[in-house]
Every structure is written in C-alpha cells, then in structure tokens.
Amino acid sequence: MLKVDNLKKTFHLDDNPLNDKKALDGVSLEIKEGDFISVIGSNGSGKTTLLNIIAGVIAQDEGSIELNGMEISKLPVHKRAKYIGRVFQDPNMGTIADISLFENLSIASRRGKRQSPFRYALTKESEREFQELLKPLGLGLEERLNAPMGAFSGGQRQSVTLLMATLSKPSLLLLDEHTAALDPATAKKVMELTEKIVLDSKIPTLMVTHNMKDAIRYGNRLIMMDKGRIVYDVKGEEKKSLKPRGLLDKFDSLVLPDSALLG
Numbered sequence: 661m662l663k664v665d666n667l668k669k670t671f672h673l674d675d676n677p678l679n680d681k682k683a684l685d686g687v688s689l690e691i692k693e694g695d696f697i698s699v700i701g702s703n704g705s706g707k708t709t710l711l712n713i714i715a716g717v718i719a720q721d722e723g724s725i726e727l728n729g730m731e732i733s734k735l736p737v738h739k740r741a742k743y744i745g746r747v748f749q750d751p752n753m754g755t756i757a758d759i760s761l762f763e764n765l766s767i768a769s770r771r772g773k774r775q776s777p778f779r780y781a782l783t784k785e786s787e788r789e790f791q792e793l794l795k796p797l798g799l800g801l802e803e804r805l806n807a808p809m810g811a812f813s814g815g816q817r818q819s820v821t822l823l824m825a826t827l828s829k830p831s832l833l834l835l836d837e838h839t840a841a842l843d844p845a846t847a848k849k850v851m852e853l854t855e856k857i858v859l860d861s862k863i864p865t866l867m868v869t870h871n872m873k874d875a876i877r878y879g880n881r882l883i884m885m886d887k888g889r890i891v892y893d894v895k896g897e898e899k900k901s902l903k904p905r906g907l908l909d910k911f912d913s914l915v916l917p918d919s920a921l922l923g
Contacts (some may be wrong), residue, residue, distance in 0.1 A: 661864045662691040662714070662832055667723035669709055669888075683709040684720070685888035691832070691864045696855075696879035699868045700907075702915070706888040707868045711834045714866070716740040728831055741771065745825030745863075747818070747838040754821025757810035761801060761820065764809055765790050768824035793823060797853060815846035819853055826857050833858065835867040839874070847871075851878060872904045886915035 669684040684706050691697060699707050712718045714725060716737040725733045727743055747754055755764050766786070791802040797819050801812075809817060818838060826833060835854065839847035855878050858865045869875050875882055882899050884892035891914040894902070 661693050661695075661728060662689075663724075663726040664689045664710075664714065665724045665726075667710070667713060667725070668721045669706075669713060669718070670721060682888050684713070684723075687723070687885075687888065687890055689883070689890065691866065693864060694862045695881055696858050696865045697867065697881040697883055698875035698879045699866055699883050699885060700870070700872065700875045701885035705885040707885055708836060709888075710885070711746075711836050711866065711868060714832070715744055715746055715834060743831045744834060745828075745830040745832070746834040746836065747821050747825050749837040749840045751814040751818040751821065751841060754824060755809040755817050758808055760806050760808055761812075762787075762790060762805040764820065764824060765793070765805075765827070768827045771828045793827070796856070797823070798849075813846075815842050815850060818842060818846075818850050822850065822854060822857060826861055826863060829861065830863060833863045833865040835865065835869075837868055837870065840870065854878070872907055876902045876904065876907065884911060884914065886911075891915060 665688050667684045667687040669682075671681040671683055673679045673681060681704075683704075687706070687710060699710070701707050709718070713720050716732070716735060716739075720733065723733075724731060732740055732743070756767075787805060790805060794802040794805075799816055799819060801816065801820065804812075809820070812820070818841075822838070838854070839850050842850060851874055854867075857863075858879075865879070867879065876899070880899070881893070881895035882902070883890055892910060
C-alpha cells in the first residue's frame, strides 16, 4: 500500500555546513493493508519528519514515495490529502471551531469527491447517518450535531478528528502523537477508539508516539528510529512479547549514546 525508498532529508540551519541537521538518512519502509505501525524514538530521531514528508508538508532531498503503486513525491499537500488522513497532537488542528459538528463532518465526508465540500444541509438522512457514526464513540455527540466544535473538550474534538480523518476511507492514516495533549483517561479512550477504527477499516496506519506502553499494546508492528534511520522493526509474536523494560534495553543497545527514549 505504501512504499518509501531511501528517503533522505537534511535541514540547513544556516550557511555553516557544520550546523546541518540530517533528519532522515536513507529510510526505506513498506506498509501493507491492515498494518498498524507504532513509531518510537528519541526527540530528533526523524519520526515527525518522516510523517511530514509522506504527507507532503516538506520535500525529501532524495528517495521516492509510492502509495497504491502511484508515485506521490511530487504531489502537493492538498492533493495527497485525498489519499492520506492525518491526526495531529493538538486537538484544535483537526476541526473548525466556529462551525458545527455537522458541518465539520460534512466537509470530511466530501473530501476527495468532485462536489464542493461546502454544499451541505442538515437533512434527516444526513442527520441519521452522522448520528450512527457518532454513537460508537460513547460521548453523546450524536445529540449535539448543531453545536459548534469549539464547545467540545479536547478529547471530544480529537475523537471527532479521528473519525473525520477516516470517514472517506483514505489509503493511509498518519497519527502524530495524537493522544499526547490529553489526560491519561481520555488518551486511553482515544487509543481504544483508534484501534477499533483502524482494525475495522484495515487502513494502513503509522502512529508516532512517545508512550512505550501504547507502542507495545497497539498495532501489529513497531518501528524504532534513531538519527534518521530505522534501527529496529518488529512485528507479530515478537512484538506481542515485548515489555517496556525490554524495549528500553533494545533501544540502549541499538542507538547512539546521546539519544534518550521518552516513555
């Protein structure tokens, strides 16, 4: 479904080459249908840079990106958004605060379609459709379709953002520390919802996280990055048998001395 080959990216901070920051150093990765991959690593290991390059926010220096056999490296962000859903750390980034929940869902449901995303009306049919989508969240949002998104809590908004990002069945889902800004109880609920949506839809998913327990608990595969490289890639029974202490030991044995894994 997704194939990245030999991705390289260096940030030039100033005119001094000694200050260049190598963010990705030849990353190659294949993601298949149904893969739910946790990505961990120290700050500056290249996790978010990888997601940004896949999404088209920044361009790679070298390498290629194929999604469903189509080379997308040259596509701008708005064209990749037809195929890629993304949820950010900030719950406020995925929804529009001053329009209603219904309007937010309507825009998301029309993503990638030819008709204008701003042509919507609260019909009985669409109301029932969105109520059925919202009920499994268990947040009572199905009764608040006319409320502005700005009236909802961070956890509610992030849950809606996750639903919106997957509503049009994208070919790939990118989760960039999407529970990091939430309290532990809310983060747990959002992670459980994430797992349900990803498993039910079989959308290939890359989830960047600093939470080692979540990285081990969720998904069928785990990738560890350091200094712009993938240094560990584990799946199946081996991943299921991982423990946080063992993962830390693995990190210590694989990465350079000045890295520090956050958990």
